[in-house]
Amino acid sequence: MSEVPLTIHATREAVQKGDLSLSDVINHSYRQIGLWDSQVHAFLEVFENGTAKQEGRLYGIPIAVKDNICTAQGHTTAASQMLKKFMAPYNATAVQRIIDEGAVVVGKTNLDEFGMGSTSEYSSYTTTKNPWNTKHVPGGSSGGSAVAVASNMALAALGTDTGGSIRQPAALCGTVGLKPTYGRVSRFGVISYASSLDQVGPITRTVRDAAIMLQVLAGQDKKDATSSPERVETYESYCGKSIAGMTVGIPKEFFSSDLDSSMADIVHAAIDTFKDAGANVKEVSLPFTDVAIAAYYLIAKAEASSNLARYDGLRYESVDVEATDLIDRYMKTRGEHFGPEVKRSIIMGTYALSQGYCDAWYKQASKVRTLIQREYEKAFQDVDVLATPVSPEIAFEIGSKMDDPFSVYMSDVCTVPVNVAGLPALSVPCGFMGVMPVGFQLIAPAFQEGKLLQMGHAYEQSHDWWKKVPELAK
Amino acid sequence: MTQHVTVTGKEVEHIASLARLQVSKKERDALSGNLDTILSSFSSIQDIDTKGVPTASDASGLSNVLREDVVDGEYICAPEDVLKRVPDVYDGQVRVQAVFNDKQI
Numbered sequence: 001m002s003e004v005p006l007t008i009h010a011t012r013e014a015v016q017k018g019d020l021s022l023s024d025v026i027n028h029s030y031r032q033i034g035l036w037d038s039q040v041h042a043f044l045e046v047f048e049n050g051t052a053k054q055e056g057r058l059y060g061i062p063i064a065v066k067d068n069i070c071t072a073q074g075h076t077t078a079a080s081q082m083l084k085k086f087m088a089p090y091n092a093t094a095v096q097r098i099i100d101e102g103a104v105v106v107g108k109t110n111l112d113e114f115g116m117g118s119t120s121e122y123s124s125y126t127t128t129k130n131p132w133n134t135k136h137v138p139g140g141s142s143g144g145s146a147v148a149v150a151s152n153m154a155l156a157a158l159g160t161d162t163g164g165s166i167r168q169p170a171a172l173c174g175t176v177g178l179k180p181t182y183g184r185v186s187r188f189g190v191i192s193y194a195s196s197l198d199q200v201g202p203i204t205r206t207v208r209d210a211a212i213m214l215q216v217l218a219g220q221d222k223k224d225a226t227s228s229p230e231r232v233e234t235y236e237s238y239c240g241k242s243i244a245g246m247t248v249g250i251p252k253e254f255f256s257s258d259l260d261s262s263m264a265d266i267v268h269a270a271i272d273t274f275k276d277a278g279a280n281v282k283e284v285s286l287p288f289t290d291v292a293i294a295a296y297y298l299i300a301k302a303e304a305s306s307n308l309a310r311y312d313g314l315r316y317e318s319v320d321v322e323a324t325d326l327i328d329r330y331m332k333t334r335g336e337h338f339g340p341e342v343k344r345s346i347i348m349g350t351y352a353l354s355q356g357y358c359d360a361w362y363k364q365a366s367k368v369r370t371l372i373q374r375e376y377e378k379a380f381q382d383v384d385v386l387a388t389p390v391s392p393e394i395a396f397e398i399g400s401k402m403d404d405p406f407s408v409y410m411s412d413v414c415t416v417p418v419n420v421a422g423l424p425a426l427s428v429p430c431g432f433m434g435v436m437p438v439g440f441q442l443i444a445p446a447f448q449e450g451k452l453l454q455m456g457h458a459y460e461q462s463h464d465w466w467k468k469v470p471e472l473a474k
Numbered sequence: 475m476t477q478h479v480t481v482t483g484k485e486v487e488h489i490a491s492l493a494r495l496q497v498s499k500k501e502r503d504a505l506s507g508n509l510d511t512i513l514s515s516f517s518s519i520q521d522i523d524t525k526g527v528p529t530a531s532d533a534s535g536l537s538n539v540l541r542e543d544v545v546d547g548e549y550i551c552a553p554e555d556v557l558k559r560v561p562d563v564y565d566g567q568v569r570v571q572a573v574f575n576d577k578q579i
Contacts, residue, residue, distance in 0.1 A: 222549075
């Protein structure tokens, strides 16, 4: 057997040519999981002996699924004790679409409970570790999905991105993460965190693979009223298109003094690659960037407090509590089975929505959201895409920020504005600081994922960061 | 400009009871401190002039359309599939503790 390639694209070719069999591909995935998952804890549940149900564009491709996305097979826990025994009665649309194209779902990956966190440390089951240095976090909340791809346990993974949860762990683990436009991919069967911000997307090793995945995932779904009827483009056709004459905007607010200077240098070097390929680069200003994080957290936590009201202990399997009456049951079920960040979210969100505070906090945040959306619309009159860092720093040590939730919130400063504005964005590996990977972010106007893939793929052609595999997973 | 926002332990208790969330005294105090820090830092959002600016609902730009009021089997999860996941079922229905107990009546 020849070696299983790192990408979906190359694996499909090798299988078509007969150099590899489908069982070689899937066995390689299970072997990697068996060898390394006890060290990195990417998976909450592995689906043994998976096989392709039918032929298709992802025939025989092993894919991992974040555990807040419903699968008819196995458990869907959202990494919460509240859903410890929950087995979903159906597949989420995103999962159904990859299965219908022949993908093999190899298991469910770890995350911060209900997607709330940026380190994967808020999982109530296990702490996922960064395969580049297992003392460090993988980022989050889709940490397990990013680690599964980085460690060659799956050729791609599904994640969800409410404020950076696909892009940030993808960057911190040296993989590609794509957050599609709000409404581009159906949210049906995705456990809601903040319904106006959540979006499903792929984590892959290359930009071309992200295009292949998006092609399968994108499109309207009658089971999700917020999924968009906007036409689905042929995404892979953007990979290889010239970028000469395109304009890249650099929003100066994303390169503030809080950004690690080595990180800034690496991101600027990545942007220079676009100049070399004939693109224009210009500085732009997005003055509301500073307040985007406040608007984001106020909106996200308000929506979360409402979405999480459904966990009352009366559905989604039994939750053991001794209760004297119904209200007591609600109070104890929620008090005993939600973790610290989820409780913080519910309290903050309920506060922001409560009488006397709603106008000053939630409604003001929602108005500022309109201003942020307008600011991006205006910026895109002059540029095709924006280029920024993904995270202000590389993956930090596990446990180092556990007592400081505010500083963890601030680590999302470069990714949350994109969700607030509902735009698509792509995180692409662009170097290392020591042994830890660094990524940069491209942001495009709504439904112009093609431009992200075009620019990201062009970058990837002149660098081979994507070929680097952590020592641990070799 | 950021201003100092204080959310007292008593306020946290009140909010927690509205949210049907039991919090211990230790959690209450920690949450009060967390909220002080987070909301104080976020308070600069209140300085932004939003006079005449509409609230955003979501980013899709879609407007609401009602579907026809007809049963579509594709939307429906079989009742037995749903009830299988419910902790306490009686005669095809979800059984819960009494909503109105003696104390309240």
